[in-house]
Amino acid sequence: xxxxxxxxxxxxxxxxxxxxxxxxxxxxxxxxxxxxxxxxxxxxxxxxxxxxxxxxxxxxxxxxxxxxxxxxxxxxxxxxxxxxxxxxxxxxxxxxxxxxxxxxxxxxxxx
Amino acid sequence: xxxxxxxxxxxxxxxxxxxxxxxxxxxxxxxxxxxxxxxxxxxxxxxxxxxxxxxxxxxxxxxxxxxxxxxxxxxxxxxxxxxxxxxxxxxxxxxxxxxxxxxxxxxxxxxxxxxxxxxxxxxxxxxxxxxxxxxxxxxxxxxxxxxxxxxxxxxxxxxxxxxxxxxxxxxxxxxxxxxxxxxxxxxxxxxxxxxxxxxxxxxxxxxxxxxxxxxxxxxxxxxxxxxxxxxxxxxx
Numbered sequence: 001x002x003x004x005x006x007x008x009x010x011x012x013x014x015x016x017x018x019x020x021x022x023x024x025x026x027x028x029x030x031x032x033x034x035x036x037x038x039x040x041x042x043x044x045x046x047x048x049x050x051x052x053x054x055x056x057x058x059x060x061x062x063x064x065x066x067x068x069x070x071x072x073x074x075x076x077x078x079x080x081x082x083x084x085x086x087x088x089x090x091x092x093x094x095x096x097x098x099x100x101x102x103x104x105x106x107x108x109x110x111x
Numbered sequence: 112x113x114x115x116x117x118x119x120x121x122x123x124x125x126x127x128x129x130x131x132x133x134x135x136x137x138x139x140x141x142x143x144x145x146x147x148x149x150x151x152x153x154x155x156x157x158x159x160x161x162x163x164x165x166x167x168x169x170x171x172x173x174x175x176x177x178x179x180x181x182x183x184x185x186x187x188x189x190x191x192x193x194x195x196x197x198x199x200x201x202x203x204x205x206x207x208x209x210x211x212x213x214x215x216x217x218x219x220x221x222x223x224x225x226x227x228x229x230x231x232x233x234x235x236x237x238x239x240x241x242x243x244x245x246x247x248x249x250x251x252x253x254x255x256x257x258x259x260x261x262x263x264x265x266x267x268x269x270x271x272x273x274x275x276x277x278x279x280x281x282x283x284x285x286x287x288x289x290x291x292x293x294x295x296x297x298x299x300x301x302x303x304x305x306x307x308x309x310x311x312x313x314x315x316x317x318x319x320x321x322x323x324x325x326x327x328x329x330x331x332x333x334x335x336x337x338x339x340x341x342x343x344x345x346x347x
Contacts, residue, residue, distance in 0.1 A: 006125055017121050020114055028112050032136075032169060032178050043167030043180045080139045106178065108139060111114045 012045040012056030016110055025050040026110040027071035031058050032082075036101035046105075050075050058105050059085070071107050080108040112141055119143045120182065127184040127246050129162055136169070136176040163336060184248040186274070186333055187212065191236055191264045192255035193220035196279070199322035200252075201229040207326055209250070214239045216260065236264040250275035250329045252309060256284065262291055269301040275332035277306040277325060306332075 008014045012028075019026045029046040031038070039060035046056045046064060048071035058067055063085045074081055086102040116132060120143050123130035129146040133154075144150055150158050154172035158179065161167070165183045169176060188204050190197045193215035204211040211229040214236050215221040221233035232239045240263075245251060251268035253261035256279060265288075268276045278288060285307040292302055310324025311331065 008125075013117065013121055013124070017117055020117070030178070030180065041167075106134075106136070108112055110112050110117060 010055070012047040015055045016045075016047040019047070019049055020110055025075045027074050027107055028110055029058055029067050029071055029083075029105050029107045031103055032106045033104040034101060035103075038101035038103045040103075046071075048072065048075075059103065063103075063105075067105055067107065074107050074109050078109050080106065082106055116141050116143050124182050124184070127248055129181075129183045129248075131158055131161055131182065132180040133158070134178045134180070136178055163334065184246075185210065186248045186250065188250045188252065188329060189214065189240075189245065189264075189268075191215070191251070191253040191261055192257075192279075193217070193222075193226065193231065193233075194254055195318035196254050196321050196325070198225060199319035200325060201226060203322055203326050204329075205229070207330065209326075209329065212239075212243075214264070215255065236260065236267070240264060240267050245271035245273050247272045247274055249273045250277075250332065252277045252279075252325055252329070254279040254309070254325075256280055258288070258291060262288070262295065265305065266292060266295050266297055269297055269304060274336050275306070275329045276304055277309040277328060279309045279321075280307060282308065 006014065016026050016028055027048045029048065031040055031042050031044045034042055040058055044058055046054055046058045046067055048054045048068050050072060052068050052072060054064065054068055057064060067083065070081055070083055083105045084102065120130055120132055123145060131144045132141055133144055134141040144158055146162050152172065154177060157170040157172060161179045161181045165181055167180045169178050186209055188209040188211045190200060190211060190213045193213050197213050201211050201213065205228060212232065213221065213226060213229050214232045214234065216233065216235045218233045221231055223231065245268050249271065251264060251273050253265050255261050261278060265276065265278055278285065280288065289302055306328055310321055311327045313324050315321045315324040
């Protein structure tokens with residue numbers, strides 16, 4: 001088997017698949033849009049299990065906490081959510097991006 | 112996300128094949144499109160472009176909004192020959208985002224003193240490429256001039272459909288090389304894919320300039336993957 005060059009121990013989508021095989025409930029968050037100086041590019045993933053364990057990132061650590069609590073809700077309801085984060089003082093969310101950028105994050109349940 | 116889609120996507124990624132997860136943002140349904148799969152209409156065009164650029168993003172097609180998450184294998188550059196050009200190419204390739212592997216069985220050339228970066232293999236290409244086979248997301252540049260070292264790797268690169276195959280040497284040198292590759296079983300269509308003389312035609316003279324020409328040609332080939340015709344210039 002040729003080396004895939006994938007860092008499987010840290011790859012969020014591989015971890016999500018392994019969690020699924022272990023029978024865990026999993027949510028996948030994906031950066032779907034960015035404006036300004038967003039820290040992670042479109043397509044980046046954060047994966048979360050029902051206990052709040054997570055891997056990957058959708059920002060430089062600024063909004064992961066909020067995404068995780070939304071993700072646990074999404075795992076419960078099964079309904080995907082679109083979250084938007086901007087500069088801290090101008091958004092409905094409690095958290096923001098200190099870099100001044102804005103991002104949209106799609107959160108969905110696996111399965 | 113559909114569990115089957117995730118499994119399919121990860122299997123493609125592990126096999127170093129390109130794939131796009133297409134999510135319909137209206138109903139959340141998703142599917143995996145593999146490179147080469149036919150998708151009709153505006154969505155198909157957007158997918159083809161995404162495979163080429165590697166950029167993920169939203170597209171509107173057929174009155175619906177889709178998110179395309181593009182997963183391309185990390186492209187890598189394999190260089191046969193630990194020569195002066197390769198010394199200049201190693202740092203340039205790293206900066207441009209192509210991990211470089213240098214292979215040369217001549218230990219005097221493939222020495223750690225001469226190469227401060229890149230993965231260096233003082234072995235025959237036959238041995239290294241059996242362990243770490245070439246694939247469609249590898250570029251191969253053969254720069255030793257020595258048939259004993261270059262030829263096997265060139266044939267392997269053509270068979271693996273590397274997105275770029277280049278060989279250093281004059282037209283005369285290349286004409287002899289073509290004869291040898293034909294004798295090894297390469298088809299004329301395969302041989303057409305070899306960029307020889309190597310590098311974009313920028314009038315490169317020094318080893319570092321030739322390295323720039325080679326890297327530019329590798330980038331051009333990578334960004335035009337799947338397009339008709341080949342990105343070909345000439346120099347060196």
